[in-house]
Amino acid sequence: MTEDAQRRAMHEYYERGEEADRLIRTGAGRLEFERTQEIVLRALPPSPATIADIGGGPGRYTVWLAGLGHRVLHRDIVPLHVEQVRDMAGNGTAIQTAVADALSLDLADASVDAVLLLGPLYHLEDRADRVRALREAARIVRPGGPVFGAAISRWSARLDGMLRNRIYEKYPEAPELIDGVERTGLLPPLGPRSFCGFTHRPEQLREEFQAAGLTVADLVCVEGGSFLLQDIDDRMADESAWEVVLAASRAHERVPELMGLGPHLLATGVRR
Numbered sequence: 001m002t003e004d005a006q007r008r009a010m011h012e013y014y015e016r017g018e019e020a021d022r023l024i025r026t027g028a029g030r031l032e033f034e035r036t037q038e039i040v041l042r043a044l045p046p047s048p049a050t051i052a053d054i055g056g057g058p059g060r061y062t063v064w065l066a067g068l069g070h071r072v073l074h075r076d077i078v079p080l081h082v083e084q085v086r087d088m089a090g091n092g093t094a095i096q097t098a099v100a101d102a103l104s105l106d107l108a109d110a111s112v113d114a115v116l117l118l119g120p121l122y123h124l125e126d127r128a129d130r131v132r133a134l135r136e137a138a139r140i141v142r143p144g145g146p147v148f149g150a151a152i153s154r155w156s157a158r159l160d161g162m163l164r165n166r167i168y169e170k171y172p173e174a175p176e177l178i179d180g181v182e183r184t185g186l187l188p189p190l191g192p193r194s195f196c197g198f199t200h201r202p203e204q205l206r207e208e209f210q211a212a213g214l215t216v217a218d219l220v221c222v223e224g225g226s227f228l229l230q231d232i233d234d235r236m237a238d239e240s241a242w243e244v245v246l247a248a249s250r251a252h253e254r255v256p257e258l259m260g261l262g263p264h265l266l267a268t269g270v271r272r
């Protein structure tokens, strides 16, 4: 797939508008959201701080951070997502949003206290572009400030797509593409207008942070094996059952043998 075709496919996917409630609609989404929040909170500066949410999508994390008392600069390459954030933010001044590319941001050097980059790294196919996006994040954060970068695990197309979501029933061509995804990291759309991007091995994510001049303070697996539960939606409705799900994700987050099991990896880098 050419770079242009990849970009077009990404825009077509997000223009379906399904991203808006992804993190609250299902147990797997809520697991990703709650775990990402707790991991981010471990290194986030106290409020009020200025946080850049780059590739912030429809703004779930932006709104959460603003609710904690932070000023949030939301940026996304998809205009629909910026419109959705603008609608949610209303006239308050805590959230400022604009269309921007993570590769070339309109924000000044050392102008924010922390950066969330929870999206662009898994939509950039070339290593050079991913390192460039990380360098941009490192440029805009003040020295010592954290950069949180999310990646999709190399094995998630098979574990999440094939095994959990049975995408082969909807997309009969998908099974023959999975070996290639695991070999190269490149994830083409497995069906019409479906998700596409790049999938990381955990150590590859660490290496890209370092290449961008960021010291990796932490690297964790967000969901672990919990996301595979077929009854995860039911467990979400039961507080004590949900706590067991979260505890399992937490317990295995840094076990080297299990790092790539869950669909998301989250690295915390600090500008040197």
Ligand SMILES: C[S@@+](CC[C@H](N)C(=O)[O-])C[C@H]1O[C@@H](n2cnc3c(N)ncnc32)[C@H](O)[C@@H]1O
Pocket: 014, 019, 023, 054, 055, 056, 057, 058, 059, 060, 061, 075, 076, 077, 078, 081, 100, 101, 102, 103, 117, 118, 119, 120, 123, 124
């Ligand atoms: C799966 S969504 C994640 C949204 C949100 N950060 C979250 O974690 O829920 C990935 C987001 O990254 C955005 N994105 C992809 N490439 C980008 C780029 N080069 N610059 C800015 N945003 C980008 C997409 O438009 C999309 O909103």
